Amino acid sequence: MTASTSGVITLHVNGEPHTLTVDHRTTLLDALRERLGLTGTKKGCDQGQCGACTVLLDGRRAVACLQLAVAAEDRAITTIEGVADGGRLHPVQQAFIELDGYQCGYCTPGQICSALGVLDEHAAGWPSAVTADVRPEAGPPALTDDEIRERMSGNLCRCGAYTAIVRAVAQAAKVVSA
Amino acid sequence: MREFRYRRAADVADALALLEAEPEARPLGGGTNLVDLMKTGIERPALLVDLRDLPLDRITPTADGGLRVGATVTNSDLAAHPQVRLHFPALAQAVLAGASGQLRNMATVGGNLLQRTRCGYFTGAAAPCNKRLPGSGCAALTGEHHNHAVLGASPHCVAVHPSDMAVALAAFDAVVTYETPGGPGELPLAEFYLPVGSTPQLETALPPGALITGVVLPPAPVAAVSRYRKVRERASYAFAIGSLAAALDVRDGIVREVRLAFGAVASRPWRARQAERALTGQHADAVAFAAAADAELAAARPLPHNGYKLPLLRDLVVGVLTELAEEAAR
Ligand SMILES: Cc1cc2nc3c(=O)[nH]c(=O)nc-3n(C[C@H](O)[C@H](O)[C@H](O)COP(=O)(O)OP(=O)(O)OC[C@H]3O[C@@H](n4cnc5c(N)ncnc54)[C@H](O)[C@@H]3O)c2cc1C
Ligand code: SF4
Numbered sequence: 001m002t003a004s005t006s007g008v009i010t011l012h013v014n015g016e017p018h019t020l021t022v023d024h025r026t027t028l029l030d031a032l033r034e035r036l037g038l039t040g041t042k043k044g045c046d047q048g049q050c051g052a053c054t055v056l057l058d059g060r061r062a063v064a065c066l067q068l069a070v071a072a073e074d075r076a077i078t079t080i081e082g083v084a085d086g087g088r089l090h091p092v093q094q095a096f097i098e099l100d101g102y103q104c105g106y107c108t109p110g111q112i113c114s115a116l117g118v119l120d121e122h123a124a125g126w127p128s129a130v131t132a133d134v135r136p137e138a139g140p141p142a143l144t145d146d147e148i149r150e151r152m153s154g155n156l157c158r159c160g161a162y163t164a165i166v167r168a169v170a171q172a173a174k175v176v177s178a
Numbered sequence: 179m180r181e182f183r184y185r186r187a188a189d190v191a192d193a194l195a196l197l198e199a200e201p202e203a204r205p206l207g208g209g210t211n212l213v214d215l216m217k218t219g220i221e222r223p224a225l226l227v228d229l230r231d232l233p234l235d236r237i238t239p240t241a242d243g244g245l246r247v248g249a250t251v252t253n254s255d256l257a258a259h260p261q262v263r264l265h266f267p268a269l270a271q272a273v274l275a276g277a278s279g280q281l282r283n284m285a286t287v288g289g290n291l292l293q294r295t296r297c298g299y300f301t302g303a304a305a306p307c308n309k310r311l312p313g314s315g316c317a318a319l320t321g322e323h324h325n326h327a328v329l330g331a332s333p334h335c336v337a338v339h340p341s342d343m344a345v346a347l348a349a350f351d352a353v354v355t356y357e358t359p360g361g362p363g364e365l366p367l368a369e370f371y372l373p374v375g376s377t378p379q380l381e382t383a384l385p386p387g388a389l390i391t392g393v394v395l396p397p398a399p400v401a402a403v404s405r406y407r408k409v410r411e412r413a414s415y416a417f418a419i420g421s422l423a424a425a426l427d428v429r430d431g432i433v434r435e436v437r438l439a440f441g442a443v444a445s446r447p448w449r450a451r452q453a454e455r456a457l458t459g460q461h462a463d464a465v466a467f468a469a470a471a472d473a474e475l476a477a478a479r480p481l482p483h484n485g486y487k488l489p490l491l492r493d494l495v496v497g498v499l500t501e502l503a504e505e506a507a508r
């Protein structure tokens with residue numbers, strides 16, 4: 001039965017189709033890094049616990065280490081390599097650089113992809129666990145530092161650059177909504 | 179990881195046929211628990227039946243004013259849904275208190291209900307564990323059990339169910355609907371999770387090969403004033419060490435109706451019916467709230483390292499109900 005435990009799949013990464021044969025056990029994270037050479041997406045824990053492998057799937061943030069590559073077929077995958085607009089950095093990337101939102105940089109691609117998700121989720125009016133009143137009539141919560149901390153809590157930073165990460169996300173939110 | 183075949187089911191009938199043809203098949207929701215456990219060999223399916231294309235990703239009103247939530251609705255979409263936030267705020271809060279933004283985008287309602295315990299001896303694969311290897315013993319009894327059960331446990335297993343979402347569903351009398359090759363069925367959440375007894379490896383009353391199709395929330399006006407509060411060892415992104423879903427209806431200072439369910443205290447979300455009975459018809463004050471909590475916790479049997487959960491739960495009941503009583507008075 002070996003043949004049927006692998007298959008040919010097409011992954012749509014940063015707007016480009018890539019056709020490859022994968023063992024079904026391959027995670028999207030390993031496919032991106034080991035097969036497609038897109039090493040910007042990092043492996044921290046490989047257990048969904050650190051957020052280093054965060055990518056966008058159909059525009060929503062997800063951890064690539066718990067996503068099987070075969071199950072990501074037909075989905076639009078955005079990695080850190082696809083975030084900039086040609087030579088122009090995305091406002092989130094720009095803010096991380098300007099405000100030193102990192103030290104070693106290992107968690108940074110995941111932080112930035114996660115922040116992109118946070119900005120979209122907030123713009124869509126989603127509440128979070130620290131939103132005082134989740135009822136629709138309360139209106140969308142302001143993106144306070146507490147809201148940013150809670151929404152970014154799926155991304156750990158071993159260097160402890162959290163203070164600057166919160167600032168960078170707050171600045172990017174202003175730029176994006178301006 | 180064991181090698182496995184992969185099929186994406188086209189519809190519910192297709193998924194059921196695939197599951198029936200391969201006894202070692204497992205449905206794949208978001209994969210955030212299943213793939214994790216497959217990596218360590220705790221789960222060893224021969225076939226994954228991906229549910230992503232199934233038309234179970236919608237939240238729709240029911241004729242009687244409740245809500246039907248499809249099994250593949252993501253945790254994020256559930257928590258963001260205006261009707262859920264309006265009529266069942268504690269459910270939205272419970273979902274938002276779980277995992278991370280990334281994981282909630284992936285995780286589904288069906289998978290959340292069926293996620294396995296985080297007991298380290300279950301996930302660790304080396305120690306005796308009756309849930310993983312029936313008859314091997316329970317390493318947690320004499321080992322690390324500070325986050326294990328204080329209610330409803332048995333000497334065979336003291337693990338807790340980790341879901342936040344299920345705690346709110348228990349408070350709101352949700353009903354799990356499923357399909358089997360022999361036809362559909364449903365289970366009230368109160369009967370969905372089996373008592374531990376001597377078979378901790380059997381976790382739910384779902385028939386073999388069943389596919390969860392969704393969860394139905396009956397109309398519950400009391401749920402409009404409701405709250406979920408979760409205590410954990412860090413501010414965010416951690417499993418509960420104790421949690422409470424509560425809803426309260428107070429008129430003229432008297433408790434007309436109350437719903438209480440505890441999380442992280444038992445092998446299943448723990449509906450606190452003793453406490454509800456004790457409180458109904460009483461004055462809505464801290465003394466009555468504490469007495470109600472004590473009525474429920476009289477049955478608790480803490481282990482050497484988790485006795486802290488009893489005052490924690492009592493404080494949760496008093497604190498959250500006090501807030502809800504104020505909210506109801508507004
Ligand atoms: C780092 C981390 C932190 C977490 N923190 C929390 C937390 O704080 N609170 C919390 O509640 N949860 C937490 N979780 C758990 C998370 O909520 C679950 O992993 C998730 O809800 C499972 O949903 P899924 O769709 O990914 O399930 P899957 O992993 O796809 O499936 C889980 C199980 O359900 C079965 N299944 C799935 N759908 C169906 C269906 N429709 N019918 C029949 N069977 C089905 C699968 O076969 C499998 O056995 C955390 C997870 C991680 C990795
Ligand atoms: S508590 Fe349950 S899951 Fe944990 S070791 Fe004991 S039997 Fe296994």
Ligand code: FES
Pocket residue numbers: 042043044045046047048049050051052053054063064065066
């Ligand atoms: S590598 Fe995926 S969450 Fe840590």
Ligand code: FES
Pocket residue numbers: 101102103104105106107108156157158159160161
């Ligand atoms: S910058 Fe080093 S881990 Fe975050």
